Amino acid sequence: MDATTLGAWMATGLTLFIFSFLYKDNPLFKLAEHLYVGVSVGYHIVKIFDSVVVNLIYKPIVEQEEIALLIPVAIGLLMLTRYLPKAAWMSRYAFAFIVGVGSGLAIPRTISAFILKQVEDTVRPLLSMAGGDGLTFSMNLLNPASNLNAIIILIGVSSVLFYFFFSIEHSGPGKVVARTGIVFLMIAFGAAFGYTVMARMSLLIGRLTDLIEFSDASYGHPTLWLLIVTVAALFLLARRRQQEPPEAH
C-alpha cells in the first residue's frame, strides 16, 4: 500500500468517524477528535522548532555569527521564568517589551486602516461632478460607488451609531432612528449568517468530494468498506448499550 492509498484510507476513515457524531456521540468520533488534537499539536511543535529554533536562532548565531540575535533570545527566555516562582517577576520585562512593541506597531496602523480610511469612505459626496454637465446623481444600486449607495451608507452608519448611543432615551423621532439602525444591523447579521451557512456547506462539499474520489477502485474502495465498518460499529455499540443494566440512581 503506497502513501497516497494509505492517506486516502485514513482521510476517509477519520471523515466518517467525525460524521458519525451526527447520529450520536460515540467512541469512533472521540477517537478521531483526539487524533486531530494530538496530530495538530505535534505538527505545530515540530514546525515551530524547525523554523524558529533551528532556522531563525541556531543557524544565524552559530553559522553566520549574528551575535546580536542573542538579545531577542534572552528576552524570549525571560518568558520561561514564569515556571520558577522566585524568578517569575523577570517575565514581566519580556511581556512589557511585547505589549509595548505590539501596541506601538498596531495602534497607529489600525487607526489609519480601520477608522480614518473607513470614515473617509463613509463621507463620500452625495452628488457627483460629471464633466461639463454639472452635478449628477447616480441611482445604480449595483454600483458600490453610486450616490444612492452613498446615501444608504450614510443613513446606515448614522442610525446604527445612534442605536448604540444610550445617553438619550430612544423615544419620539429618536425611536425611529434607532429602529432604522436595528433594521440595518439585522440586514448585516443576515448577510453574515448567510455567508456562514455557505462556508459550512462548502466544508461539507469538500469532505463529500473526497469521499466520492476515494470510493474509486484505484484506492481499494475505502469509502465503501469504511462506511460498512462505521455503520457496523455504531450498530454494535448501540446493541451493547441496550444490553447494559440501567444505572442505579
Add this chain to the structure above:
Amino acid sequence: MTLSERMLKIDRRIIFLVIGLCTLLPLLYPVGLPIKISPEVRSIYEYIESLPERSVFLLSIDFDPASKPELHPQAIALLRHAFRKNLRVVAMTLWVSGTGMADQLLTQVAQEMGKEDGKDYVFLGWSSGGTAVIISMGQDLYKAFPSDYGGKATKGIPVLEGVQSLKDVAYAISLGAGNPGVEAWYVFGKDKYKFELGGGCTGVIAPGLYPLLRSGQINGLIGGLRGAAEYESLVGQKGRAVAGMDAQSATHFAIIVLVAICNLFYFSLRQQQGRSRQS
C-alpha cells in the same frame, strides 16, 4: 399531537440526512448551473492580466487544512493564472499549520504548468511573528526569510532577483481564513509599503472584508467556494469549486425551503394555540 407540533419536533437527524442528500446528489449527477462572475473577482483577474511578464506576484497562503475546501481551489486557480502569465511567484504562509499543505499545492501546480523551483517560483515557508513578519518583509525580505522552505538561502535565488522588500512586489494576494490574513496584509503591508493588494477568504469572514473592498483598500475579493468557482471559470480551467457549485445551490435551496416550512408550521401552531385559548 397536530401535524405542526409533530413537524416542529422532528428528529434533527432527518434534517441532516436531507442536507446530506442535497449535497451528495448534485456532486454525483452535476447539472452545470451557470456561474455569474462578480466584479470583485473579475478585478483581481484583470489586475493579474495587466501585469507585465516576470513581475513579482506574492501569494500568502494564510490558511490551514481546516479551510481547504474553500481556499485550496482559490489558490490553485490563482497559481495557474500567475504561471500562465509567466509571473515570478513568491509564496509563503503566516499559518504554521498550513505549511505542508501550501508546499504541496504550490509544487503540484508548478509541476502541472512546467515551472521550475527557484527560477519561476519560490516557497518561503512560515516564519514566526504573525503580523510582525509582514513588517519585517517590508524592511528586508531576506531577514524575515533567511532561507526558503527547503532550507536553501534566499539570497541569490534567481526568482528573487531585484527583490529586496515588499516595495518590490507588483501584486500581493492573501488567501486568509482568519487572523493573520487579508486585514493584516492591508494594515501592516499595503498601508505602509504601498503595493497593490487583493484578497481571498472563507465565506465566514467575507462580509467583514467588503468595507475594505468598497474603500479601495483591497482591489478585489474572492469570497469562499463561490469566489473560487468564479475564478476557475475566468481562468478557463474548471476544478473542484465549479464542481461544488451545483451542490452549493441545492443545499441553499433546501435550507430556504426548510426555513420557510419551519416558519409556516410555527405560525400555524401559534394560530391553533390562540384558537384553543379563545375556546
